[in-house]
Amino acid sequence: MGSMAPPKLTPLTRHLFSSFLSFYAVTCWALGTISGIEAWTRLKYGEESKLSLQELLNCCDRNPKNDDDKYVDKYQFYSSSSLDAFLWIESNGIQLEKDYKWEGELGASTVKKMKWNGIKLDSHENISTDEESLLIALNKGPVVGAILFDKGGLLSLDKKDIWDGIPCIPAPDGKYKYHVGVFSGYGTTDSGKKIYWFQSSWGSRWGESGYGRILRKSSYNSKNTPPADLICKTRIPGTIHKVVNGKIQRANNYSDVDEEKKPQVIKDYLEPAIGNYNYNSGTHLILESVEKVLYQKTSLVEKYDFMFNAKAPDNNMRKFKAQIIKIKEGYVVIKYEEVKVV
Template sequence: MPRLMAAALLGLFLVPAARGWRAAGGLRAKSALAARSALEGYSFAQYIRDFSRPYSPGSEEHQRRAAIFEASLAEVHTTNARNAKEGRGWKAGIHPFMDWTLAERRVLNGYKPPRGHRHSQAVALLHEGASAFGRSSMASRLNASFSEEGGLSADMGPALRQQGNCGSCWAISAVEAVEAQLLRSGAPPSTRLSAQALVDCVPNPQHCGGSGGCDGATGELAYAFMRDHGIPLESDLPYTARTSTCPQVPLDGPWHSMRRARVSGWSQLPSNQAEPLKSALVSQGPVVVAVDGNNWFNYDSGVFDSCEKDAILGHAVLAKGYGSDAGRSYWLIQNSWGSDWGENGHIRMLMHDDEEQWCGVDRKPQEGVGCDGGPAEVTVCGMCGILYDPVVPQGVRLEGIDSATDDEGLGSGVAQAEGSDTATAVAGNLDEASPGASAGSGVNAEAQMDALLRNFSNS
């Protein structure tokens, strides 16, 4: 893409924010639910009303979940007291996971439950309420006084999603990055692609980031599949928060005549470097990154700064931009836990002045971005390991849509992000794309697709 065009498209995103996308001064108006940030006197009964839990009073499940909630509430108070004492820049608050067990929460960060594990009623209900939680018109609780320096603001970009009791963060973040590029090319804000197609259909024989589907994969695998087969719109294959049987061979089956989005490849940004990520956010749009989200559950607002240098990268999210608040630089991250978590579904994460020197070790890469046969540990840099594995889709386009007759107004625009000479553009072998796969795992996207097609033909 010519630099002038890229600058013009970027302006389309940044100018509206300057013209009042964010309310002037202070916090946005809060809905009744958002007012829950007043923690004193907040009860389990109020939590049940706020989050539509159907526990029967006096039942064993009610008592068990009440005990979990009370422990979570005590942890929120303890965290806020510690943060105030240590001068940290964020606050904890009420969130949708207050009545979840630790094992249930870990599913959101790539944790793979044992065979036969049954998800609780609380977890199942969270997904059932996804349309209310993930697409709510609840006013943003994002502080309007901070300055956006690069990329998108929290008000802009792809719609929020709620992954529910499924480790599909890798699929959701990959889809949202593509949607963001489609928006840059002129597609309407209502454009939503099917993350379920990736959950159901992406093969993962080398167990990169998990065992596939709701048990985890990587953005690179998602883009290899989107390059070869594309994915349909969400309206054609809605999200279910579970791994289902993939439809017939996508290339020749029902997707062949569907509207679908494809990519020509992806760019792997230099690992553990801040400037290439910042540059990509401005010139190309949101970037899929892997992070350690194990300490994120209680986050409510502010600039999060509580990850240790050593990190286990088990969660994929969408980096949207960066900025500063009261002299503290941060990365702006869109999560996949719904709009009732954090700052309207977002977290602002501290960006150190020496971000590339803020490094530690991931001693369990196989639980996040690593593959079978990969290294036993890897060096990860940046708050929560954000700099280790940034991935950007390339050559995004919509197919099967006639802009002259399309009644949904999706058009047939093509988003072609400007390449970066600091990134590795990938259109084939995953060995060249994933830090976790580069150490001899021999993951090959073409071979995986061939195996997938053979499996379909034999079924």
């Protein structure tokens, strides 16, 4: 299960010009998206890539400054959503921060130079907010998402607190507000409460060095629940491509594996990895060591059913049946169950 020490991501507060940047500047939608993509870029390429928050804020073509439902602060930054941020980066790419530096206020939208450097996304994946889906996603990497916001509760969270959203009250317009950040892990407290780790952009004084504990649904008291969804709009980036001097360095999708050979490739690479897995409790497992042959998301591969033998909790070999239910670059999710001997 997840560690009780919050996993360390790139700080969301590197652009700070006030103690609580995204409370005053409403930029959490952009900060959270940028941090999540940077973390996934680091997982993929093993190197830091600081991306330009300023470009995203200046140039996102879904700038809602004239929308009465949106908010523009004193720096002219505007509220939006992580979905808008993902869609803009998918369409336009985003430059490195060193080439498009932070200015501290909204600037004019600019056109990229011919030889720009950064990353390009081909897509994003929406993650269900149910607990099982979030845990599966967090086993592989951080998840950009929004949590129920309350100025008196969430904003003042300290390292001993767990945010459950219960004291939250709606805004004057009757709507509940949400704050975007990055879910970076999960765990269980000494008292037995199950939590997610959530990285905010409110500085190291918030929560535990910038990370807060968010209560998981399985630890709620059924008679005392939040007035609205505690978590929403969770998503992760799809394939990340580097851009060097204006040229997209396409990530290998291993499409050279012939369709008719894929079941055999899966058998050769997947089943040995499964055999090394110690099956305790649960219904899903995630494998990392087979991404080079299982990247491409095809119906032939994704619906591949198979049987395998592996150690059960009693250390005896048991037979399991399984199905690949999700294939993404870098990991494979398998649903399995023990075959009962009659």
